[in-house]
Amino acid sequence: MSLFDKNEKLDVFYNLIKDEQFREYNNNIKAGVDLGTANIVFSVVDEFDNPVAGASYSASVVKDGLVVDYIGAIEIVRNLKSKVEKILGREIKYASTAIPPGTLNGNVKAIANVLEAADIEVVSIVDEPTAAAAVLGITDGAVVDVGGGTTGVSILKDGKVLYTADEPTGGTHMSLVIAGNYNISFEEAEKIKKDPNREKDNFLLVKPVIEKMAHIVKRHLEGYDVKKIYVVGGACSFSEFENVFKKVIGIETIKPSRPLLVTPLGIAVSCIK
Ligand SMILES: Nc1ncnc2c1ncn2[C@@H]1O[C@H](COP(=O)(O)OP(=O)(O)OP(=O)(O)O)[C@@H](O)[C@H]1O
Ligand SMILES: [Mg+2]
Structure with missing residues (x-):
């Protein structure tokens, strides 16, 4: 049970x-x-x-x-x-x-x-x-997995995967933006990115990356009847991530606990x- x-x-x-x-x-x-x-x-x-x-x-x-x-x-x-x-x-x-x-x-x-x-x-x-x-218990909607190197988009209907796409964007991209902004190494930027005390500043820096991701996802969803988007993967950890998606795409976006x-x-x- x-x-x-x-x-x-x-x-x-x-x-x-x-x-x-x-x-x-x-x-x-x-x-x-x-x-x-x-x-x-x-x-x-x-x-x-x-x-x-x-x-x-x-x-x-x-x-x-x-x-x-x-x-x-x-x-x-x-x-x-x-x-x-x-x-x-x-x-x-x-x-x-x-x-x-x-x-x-x-x-x-x-x-x-x-x-x-x-x-x-x-x-x-x-x-x-x-x-x-399988973990989210969903049969319909879109699952967007924003990992380190890639963002996977999948559209499900009646428990079957109807459409999938993989885009070369993810958390690595966010770290590169942070590295460029402070003129620091990628490794240092990774650390700063995950520091909860710096979330506000980090979010302002990576927001354009998230918006870009959302536009890419939006394009993939065109022509499909998607009522809910579920975002998973480590790079959607930012607390406002799902709100950016909802604003750009115009579809309810849900982020589960511990997306990673x-x-x-x-x-x-x-x-x-
Ligand atoms: N608290 C956090 N805030 C922001 N980004 C985070 C946080 N924790 C992890 N990440 C980022 O999430 C990414 C890793 O996510 P995940 O573990 O889902 O990827 P992966 O499965 O290893 O990669 P892929 O799916 O692309 O092969 C990394 O870019 C990492 O920096
Ligand atoms: Mg992954």
Whole structure:
């Protein structure tokens, strides 16, 4: 039985990762590995999709669904797996993973190979928006995943993905704007961008980037009957992000709690043998 509503679920998952704890569960577990451009996340849920445990690591071993550092990626997945196994006190043998829509076959194989090389049997490879929609419990509307390097747009109707697109914009773009403004390195800009005490100044700097993203998304939605947009992914963390989208696109825009964890949790939810 599902114990939480979707925002509670994401908050519980966030705290489990932060505190390196697990939640009591019965019977079977399902696992997921998100190989993102900015973050690699290992997620575990119970058979009713309640969060059980997780671990996350910031790395740039994958770029927009392309493995750019194969050895590094394997090492990180291996470490995250053993970290979660330690927290749980049991072995994890299989997991699902996900790819951005439109990933080419050869690259899908490379993603699967990373898991297999880390001793994980790959149960399924889902597409990211479908994973996100599974956590959000939606069958209709648009899911916009604003990650590090890319922004994925997916339109769902009756639980089916009707349309997908991937645009080369995301949080990296925001950091570049901040770096340029203060004349600092990208790494320093990343830190400043995530400093909650600087949110007001940061938002003023990145607002034009968000507006540009919204215009791009708007173009993709043209001709589709979309009543709600759900924004996920780390780069939509800014508190006013969804309001900019709503203003530019003119469609109600909803941001769940912990947008960074929606797709990762959804990958574990989608781990069905
Ligand atoms: N608190 C925050 N405020 C603003 N941006 C943030 C915050 N936390 C994370 N980000 C940004 O979110 C991005 C990472 O998001 P996410 O983990 O969803 O991406 P990813 O899945 O690794 O990448 P992709 O989906 O593009 O492959 C980074 O650009 C990061 O700087
Ligand atoms: Mg992502």
